[in-house]
Amino acid sequence: xxxxxxxxxxxxxxxxxxxxxxxxxxxxxxxxxxxxxxxxxxxxxxxxxxxxxxxxxxxxxxxxxxxxxxxxxxxxxxxxxxxxxxxxxxxxxxxxxxxxxxxxxxxxxxxxxxxxxxxxxxxxxxxxxxxxxxxxxxxxxxxxxxxxxxxxxxxxxxxxxxxxxxxxxxxxxxxxxxxxxxxxxxxxxxxxxxxxxxxxxxxxxxxxxxxxxxxxxxxxxxxxxxxxxxxxxxxxxxxxxxxxxxxxxxxxxxxxxxxxxxxxxxxxxxxxxxxxxxxxxxxxxxx
Amino acid sequence: xxxxxxxxxxxxxxxxxxxxxxxxxxxxxxxxxxxxxxxxxxxxxxxxxxxxxxxxxxxxxxxxxxxxxxxxxxxxxxxxxxxxxxxxxxxxxxxxxxxxxxxxxxxxxxxxxxxxxxxxxxxxxxxxxxxxxxxxxxxxxxxxxxxxxxxxxxxxxxxxxxxxxxxxxxxxxxxxxxxxxxxxxxxxxxxxxxxxxxxxxxxxxxxxxxxxxxxxxxxxxxxxxxxxxxxxxxxxxxxxxxxxxxxxxxxxxxxxxxxxxxxxxxxxxxxxxxxxxxxx
Numbered sequence: 359x360x361x362x363x364x365x366x367x368x369x370x371x372x373x374x375x376x377x378x379x380x381x382x383x384x385x386x387x388x389x390x391x392x393x394x395x396x397x398x399x400x401x402x403x404x405x406x407x408x409x410x411x412x413x414x415x416x417x418x419x420x421x422x423x424x425x426x427x428x429x430x431x432x433x434x435x436x437x438x439x440x441x442x443x444x445x446x447x448x449x450x451x452x453x454x455x456x457x458x459x460x461x462x463x464x465x466x467x468x469x470x471x472x473x474x475x476x477x478x479x480x481x482x483x484x485x486x487x488x489x490x491x492x493x494x495x496x497x498x499x500x501x502x503x504x505x506x507x508x509x510x511x512x513x514x515x516x517x518x519x520x521x522x523x524x525x526x527x528x529x530x531x532x533x534x535x536x537x538x539x540x541x542x543x544x545x546x547x548x549x550x551x552x553x554x555x556x557x558x559x560x561x562x563x564x565x566x567x568x569x570x571x572x573x574x575x576x577x578x579x580x581x582x583x584x585x586x587x588x589x590x591x592x593x594x595x596x597x598x599x600x601x602x603x604x605x606x607x608x609x610x611x612x613x614x615x616x617x618x619x620x621x622x623x624x625x626x627x628x629x630x631x632x633x634x635x636x637x638x639x640x641x642x643x644x645x
Numbered sequence: 646x647x648x649x650x651x652x653x654x655x656x657x658x659x660x661x662x663x664x665x666x667x668x669x670x671x672x673x674x675x676x677x678x679x680x681x682x683x684x685x686x687x688x689x690x691x692x693x694x695x696x697x698x699x700x701x702x703x704x705x706x707x708x709x710x711x712x713x714x715x716x717x718x719x720x721x722x723x724x725x726x727x728x729x730x731x732x733x734x735x736x737x738x739x740x741x742x743x744x745x746x747x748x749x750x751x752x753x754x755x756x757x758x759x760x761x762x763x764x765x766x767x768x769x770x771x772x773x774x775x776x777x778x779x780x781x782x783x784x785x786x787x788x789x790x791x792x793x794x795x796x797x798x799x800x801x802x803x804x805x806x807x808x809x810x811x812x813x814x815x816x817x818x819x820x821x822x823x824x825x826x827x828x829x830x831x832x833x834x835x836x837x838x839x840x841x842x843x844x845x846x847x848x849x850x851x852x853x854x855x856x857x858x859x860x861x862x863x864x865x866x867x868x869x870x871x872x873x874x875x876x877x878x879x880x881x882x883x884x885x886x887x888x889x890x891x892x893x894x895x896x897x898x899x900x901x902x903x904x905x906x907x908x909x910x911x912x913x914x915x916x917x918x919x920x921x922x923x924x925x
Contacts, residue, residue: 538752541722546766546817547742556765560756637756637797 424607429614432607436596447591448581449619451507455514455584456577456623463519463573464566467526471534472558477527488520492580496587510584510592517580518573525572529565533558564638567631574627578620582612593619667733668820668853670696670719675728677714677879688714690878691728696821701847701854703868705861707914707921711879712857713749716825719855720746733820742766745814745852749826751806753798759785759809760794766817784812787846804835808842815846821853828863837895840866844893861910865889866898873913876921883913 373381403426410425424432469476492513499509533539539561543553585594597612632638672694679686688711696702704712717723719730721740730737732744740746753762760781767777785791788808798806807827814822828836840863847854858864864871868887875882889902897903 538748538750539754541720541740541746542748542752542754544722544740545720545742545744545746546813547740547769548765549769552769556757557754560754563756635756637799639797639799 422606424610428607429610432611433615436608436611443591444593444596445615445619447588447595448585448593448616451510451584451592452514452577452581452619452623455511455580456518456574458511459515459518459522459573459577460570463522463569464526467523467566467569468530468559468562470523471527471530471562472554484520484523488524490516492516492583496583499587506587506589509587513584513587514577514580517576521572521576522566522569525569526562526566529562529569530558532565533561536561560635563631563635567628567635570631571624571627574624575620578616578623581616668696668698668700669731669733670694670821670853670855671731672696672715672719673728673731675715675718675725675730677711677718677723678726687878689718689725690880692879692881694872694881696853696855698853699851701844701856701867701869703864703871704855704857704874705859705864705871705910705914706874706879707859707876707918709879709921710874710876710917712859712874713825714879715874716823716855716857719821720744720823742770742817743820745817745819745822747807747810747814747822747824747827749829751798751803751810751830753801753806753809753813755798758795758797759790759801762798762809763813763816766813770817780816784816787849788812788842802835803831804839807831807839811843811846815850815852819852821855824854824856826858827856829858829860836863841895843867844891848892861907861914862898865903865906865910866893866895871910873910873917875917882917885910 407426409420410423414420466480470480471477495513495516496509499512500506503509503512539557540553543557548556581592582594582597585592586598588595593612593615597609597616600606600608600612672692675689675692676687677689679688692715694702704715706712714723718725719732719737721737721744737744753759754765757765763781763784764777767780772780781794782791785794788811790805790808790812793801793805798809801809810827811822811824828839831839843854844867856864856867865887871885871887872881873883873885874880887906889897889906
């Protein structure tokens with residue numbers, strides 16, 4: 359190919375600075391993915407800091423919003439005043455709620471997806487409960503459960519349960535719809551149990567994994583709501599308490615902390631479930 | 646693109662010997678009417694077939710002639726409206742491992758490796774692990790996939806996947822191997838190699854094969870007998886013996902006898918193809 363093209367005598371040994379800058383930026387953005395992600399975060403906080411410093415006020419008002427710097431200071435303060443009891447309380451609530459939701463959601467989802475009678479008996483009431491937001495459950499959670507702790511776990515459970523349930527049902531139905539895969543089992547002499555164990559469950563795994571990832575995020579989503587019930591501890595409680603006392607930087611800190619822990623646990627769920635599906639190779643489009 | 650590597654010497658060693666001739670298939674008066682919302686469509690009209698043990702029979706016809714439906718009925722996937730199918734004097738009631746099936750689509754289970762896919766039927770039957778290991782290993786050699794035993798289907802080419810599908814059915818020593826246009830999705834080169842491979846396997850194992858295709862050349866090249874099917878409703882229009890000598894090679898497709906036979910089948914099927922085109 360190169361030999362066909364006419365050779366140009368002049369070669370640009372020293373590109374002008376503006377070109378070099380562009381090349382450097384390009385290299386930064388398109389080379390390492392971790393570099394790209396880091397730059398995106400720096401940009402996010404940088405723009406936020408600038409908007410606060412200039413007191414941006416056009417429809418959205420940044421004048422009273424804590425800047426990243428103030429939030430950072432609040433975070434330092436928080437971490438020097440025994441933060442672990444708050445973090446531990448919240449993590450335990452979310453994880454227990456998520457665990458119960460996973461077990462119940464996956465089992466019920468498989469049963470409802472597999473048996474028509476289960477769908478007919480269970481789905482009407484579940485669909486009735488599904489649109490109710492977590493915050494609406496607070497009064498009943500107080501009435502239903504023996505203590506505040508189980509009430510809070512129940513509210514994180516509510517957030518995680520429905521996405522897991524619905525994803526599992528749909529995933530099982532999709533596999534049952536795949537007539538070739540079901541027939542593969544049948545013509546090898548598979549019993550219902552083998553079809554279930556070797557075809558339906560592995561085939562539904564990607565869908566179930568998606569439900570678990572969303573469910574984990576939703577459990578964190580409901581944490582502030584849940585910890586309205588808390589007397590003393592919890593990251594959601596700190597956030598809510600700071601709002602009540604009009605102390606704004608810790609609110610944003612609490613929000614970001616929940617975001618961080620939620621993102622990390624969703625990532626962990628994604629990694630964990632991906633390990634169960636070694637046959638899946640995901641190749642994304644390059645930008 | 647992965648290259649289709651098939652070693653001839655691998656194929657010539659007979660992996661297993663079978664003495665009792667089995668695999669007689671009798672199709673008796675099969676009719677199939679699909680009815681939906683008051684509208685009914687007769688897909689098959691009193692089909693009778695007698696397939697001899699060890700025979701390679703081709704069901705050839707244009708799209709819409711019901712050849713796949715007939716194969717699905719023999720497999721037990723679909724219940725016929727009338728008539729019945731006997732395999733070795735046993736009536737077909739439901740799908741089973743005695744009738745191996747190779748699908749047109751790539752149908753390996755994506756979450757199992759090549760080895761696990763082929764092993765699946767034996768596992769269901771409760772064959773002990775060491776025996777499964779030996780049998781699957783032998784069949785992997787037979788189709789030149791030994792190197793890919795731990796690969797997942799999405800790491801295999803189309804031809805490799807269909808080879809694995811064929812031995813997945815054969816490892817259960819079925820009475821009959823039912824093949825539903827198994828090579829239709831492959832490119833011409835690979836298709837020819839797969840046809841030759843199928844003939845090699847078939848002459849080694851002596852399993853009865855019922856092979857559904859719409860490709861005249863393929864039917865003439867593979868078959869002992871060809872059942873030409875007609876449309877509206879689907880029925881057996883003609884039945885002809887293929888007098889070509891065996892073993893057959895792809896080069897034989899260029900001989901005058903082959904071309905002559907091709908031509909003959911083409912004339913038979915032409916009218917039906919026109920009819921099926923009008924319908925569409």
